[in-house]
Amino acid sequence: MDNLQALSYITTVTGGLLLWLLEGVVPFFAGRKSRGKHAAANLSIAAINLLILLPSGVVMALVLEQSKAVWSGVKALELPFLFETAFIILLIDLWMYLWHRLNHQINFLWRFHSIHHSDPALDVTTAWRFHYVEIVFSELLRFPVFILIGASIQDLLLYSMLMTPVIEFHHSNVSIPSSADRLLRTVIPSPSMHRVHHSVIRSEHDSNYGSLLSLWDRLFGSFRLKEDIKNMAIGLNNESSPEKQRLAALLVRPFHN
Numbered sequence: 001m002d003n004l005q006a007l008s009y010i011t012t013v014t015g016g017l018l019l020w021l022l023e024g025v026v027p028f029f030a031g032r033k034s035r036g037k038h039a040a041a042n043l044s045i046a047a048i049n050l051l052i053l054l055p056s057g058v059v060m061a062l063v064l065e066q067s068k069a070v071w072s073g074v075k076a077l078e079l080p081f082l083f084e085t086a087f088i089i090l091l092i093d094l095w096m097y098l099w100h101r102l103n104h105q106i107n108f109l110w111r112f113h114s115i116h117h118s119d120p121a122l123d124v125t126t127a128w129r130f131h132y133v134e135i136v137f138s139e140l141l142r143f144p145v146f147i148l149i150g151a152s153i154q155d156l157l158l159y160s161m162l163m164t165p166v167i168e169f170h171h172s173n174v175s176i177p178s179s180a181d182r183l184l185r186t187v188i189p190s191p192s193m194h195r196v197h198h199s200v201i202r203s204e205h206d207s208n209y210g211s212l213l214s215l216w217d218r219l220f221g222s223f224r225l226k227e228d229i230k231n232m233a234i235g236l237n238n239e240s241s242p243e244k245q246r247l248a249a250l251l252v253r254p255f256h257n
């Protein structure tokens with residue numbers, strides 16, 4: 001487990017750093033200024049979230065270890081190891097899709113999730129910009145869901161190791177050939193898909209909810225593409241001014257009308 005955890009940290013940090021450097025060399029949206037300042041604000045939000053995520057991970061490991069004595073979930077099917085792991089990864093990703101969709105459809109949850117969407121300059125650091133209250137809700141709901149699935153902490157670490165580079169990549173401002181994007185989105189939510197998810201237009205940001213796999217958006221009718229993404233407005237209307245994008249303002253934004 002320690003090896004998986006270390007590998008998960010390494011892929012997160014090196015993947016993020018590599019993409020941030022690439023964004024400076026081959027950006028999709030050109031002419032970005034103050035990239036350092038933008039990254040500092042988003043990573044400060046991420047640092048607050050780590051204070052919740054790290055202890056929650058420890059408790060999750062203990063709870064999943066205890067719960068398998070009374071409920072085995074998918075493991076009761078006694079599938080061959082690879083099938084079992086693949087099935088669990090699929091179910092975790094399905095939950096991530098549903099949870100993300102609920103964050104858009106329930107106004108109370110959108111208050112917090114909108115902090116992720118109000119970033120006017122989408123890049124790899126946006127992948128880590130989530131309001132801490134969204135993180136608390138998301139962590140609390142994970143306990144019953146993962147117990148029900150019968151996931152082990154190793155399954156969660158494996159999922160996180162696969163999903164994290166994907167979400168970093170589809171948030172990144174790295175320009176890739178459209179043929180590569182087309183190929184990638186047969187399996188994962190590609191950058192062009194997730195850029196539509198960050199459009200200011202509601203019907204557009206209410207689409208492409210996938211984290212690791214694009215399958216769920218195709219299956220549940222939320223898959224959406226757009227022709228001229230380069231000239232698309234990113235963020236949320238009336239939320240992109242420098243005053244509203246300051247760290248303190250973002251942290252209290254959900255509590256105001």
Ligand SMILES: [Zn+2]
Pocket residue numbers: 100104113116117197
């Ligand atoms: Zn969203």
Ligand SMILES: [Zn+2]
Pocket residue numbers: 116126127171194197198
């Ligand atoms: Zn996003």
